[in-house]
Amino acid sequence: MTTVRTPAAARGRIDKRRAILDAAFTVFSRAGYGQACVKEIAAEAGVAKPTVYNHLTDKATLFREAMAAAAESALAADLAALEPLHEPVGGTGDGVGGDVPAALTRVARELLRRHATAEAWALRRLLHAELTQFPDLLDTVRGDGTRRLGEALADRFARLMLAGRLRAADPAVAAEQFLALLDGPLEARSAMGTRRLRKADLDALADAAVETFLRAFGPES
Amino acid sequence: MTTVRTPAAARGRIDKRRAILDAAFTVFSRAGYGQACVKEIAAEAGVAKPTVYNHLTDKATLFREAMAAAAESALAADLAALEPLHEPVGGTGDGVGGDVPAALTRVARELLRRHATAEAWALRRLLHAELTQFPDLLDTVRGDGTRRLGEALADRFARLMLAGRLRAADPAVAAEQFLALLDGPLEARSAMGTRRLRKADLDALADAAVETFLRAFGPES
DNA sequence: GCTAGCTTGAACCCATGAGTTCAAATATCT
């Protein structure tokens, strides 16, 4: 039964924990779960091996916690990218600036920029990779990640459809397809994240996605 | 210096080799590269462990060959699914049956059915997973796989655009986006291949993709 | 300055699994 932690001591521990989780994600990204060894993670975190086991009981829980942390920060960034689609308050205000295509373009470019990140690719890869060994990652990472992004986007689209700024349709499908139009070509062009794209190429990809999306979901002529 | 193989002996060897590669893909799918052990692969193939090393020198080459074989058969299946988009010969014949939407729907449904397969998901997962450890998989699997599918599809689209059956646009982009509209929502709905979808759901997904695609790329009104 | 808990490094235990060796069995070709 340890005594209640004093703030300072607790903060020291917390910092170490974060350092370990960050290092873990880095090493797992580099080597995959199977090939990554805890010793290397400890070294990357600048910490002794027993310290790692002191904070995280297992290699498995270490992996889970690292993935959860990475997913959480990725989700926050993605949700922030949706900002331009938020109507301020009244309804007909200048929320989307009266210009839906422009707002969509800003969102698309920002999302693509996020998803082209090395960390984003690492997260996707590890999720794909260890899904069979860690089925619970689907809920941890995806449930609090991609799914919530889709729902938030669908919410925005629903408002725009109701306001006649987009054609009336199933907003969930529209959101799904919008994200697909962004991420699919990104995966193809960037060779699954192994090739770095220039910003201009990313923007062109985003613009192409928005153009196709608006042809399909723009307001009825 | 082994003598030239007589057909019968060669066939026996070839059969064993295929059995080993199939078993390898099965086990790798189930466990991932790191966690899969060669002993288990040998057992799955109904073969002794030294036999495996007799045919494939390494665990690594075993993996590469198994992936290449799986990718090749997946590609063949995908290309076959594009059949309905082939104009027979003359130009204005009944190749697409005069009905582009119907042909696209058939292609979309068939492609989606293929991509929802357990083997297709396993291939995608393993590719994602071990890409950092086996960078050459990109050329082996992807170069002879997804990329060629995209190119073949772009070829079909180019013909249709030229014939005025689709709006004139960059056929490569159209192909990329068509595939994205299929695979993106599939990934979302099937929870990255962990949830099995009913055929009706798959068809609905395909139809939604085709509808959006045609709104964006259908012939100008 | 003293106590308590955290950290450290190094050594250690132990399971797993890649890859090999070898003699016996088996199938194939001539």
Place this chain on the structure above:
DNA sequence: AGATATTTGAACTCATGGGTTCAAGCTAGC
């Protein structure tokens, strides 16, 4: 049938790596 090549099972080697232990060193709080 006889020569040749392959397969088999079992034992073996060896490196790797997860996880633990322990004594010594730090740091924070009293």
